[in-house]
Amino acid sequence: AQSVTQLDSHVSVSEGTPVLLRCNYSSSYSPSLFWYVQHPNKGLQLLLKYTSAATLVKGINGFEAEFKKSETSFHLTKPSAHMSDAAEYFCVVIMKDDKIIFGKGTRLHILP
């Protein structure tokens, strides 16, 4: 079965330091993977997507993610955190039956 696992429910980093949000997937074939962000009391917004083109994907607000097939990972990174990055982040996979499945989410806290 295809699924996505976000390894951390909460991550705290200081402003100006790097961000790493981890996501692993399980799939019998090469999946389409996405990251979405949800700010408090808002809907979700697409950050970036991987659809079997370049393995390093650049998104909005300075985020990027690297697809690593050997590690079945699609971790989200940003070189320098900003206070406005505080939000919940979701790793997403499209299943074989075309359903879109969200990970449990990682809440990112930015410390001043």
Next chain:
Amino acid sequence: KAGVTQTPRYLIKTRGQQVTLSCSPISGHRSVSWYQQTPGQGLQFLFEYFSETQRNKGNFPGRFSGRQFSNSRSEMNVSTLELGDSALYLCASSPLVSSGGANTGELFFGEGSRLTVL
């Protein structure tokens, strides 16, 4: 271009009642999907509609139903409300071009309808 609009934003119901939530997608989008978000279960897929037909369905009981109108607006209904139905219900539209086409994963979300069941 206006975004996805969900109404009402907040509502309070009591157990046993029913509720109807509305979603207006981005103009031109024919696919609308619904998700339930709770602290314990995260985001769970309810169902997806395309051109008035249910295209996909999650694992929710029959108390949860939906429909889509010819103008692509969608409603979802929950009957016989239970305390566990308290959640943020999110609607998303996508530029899916045909019912048989593959999902691009590019979803545009509304801000949600927060339902509290007492």
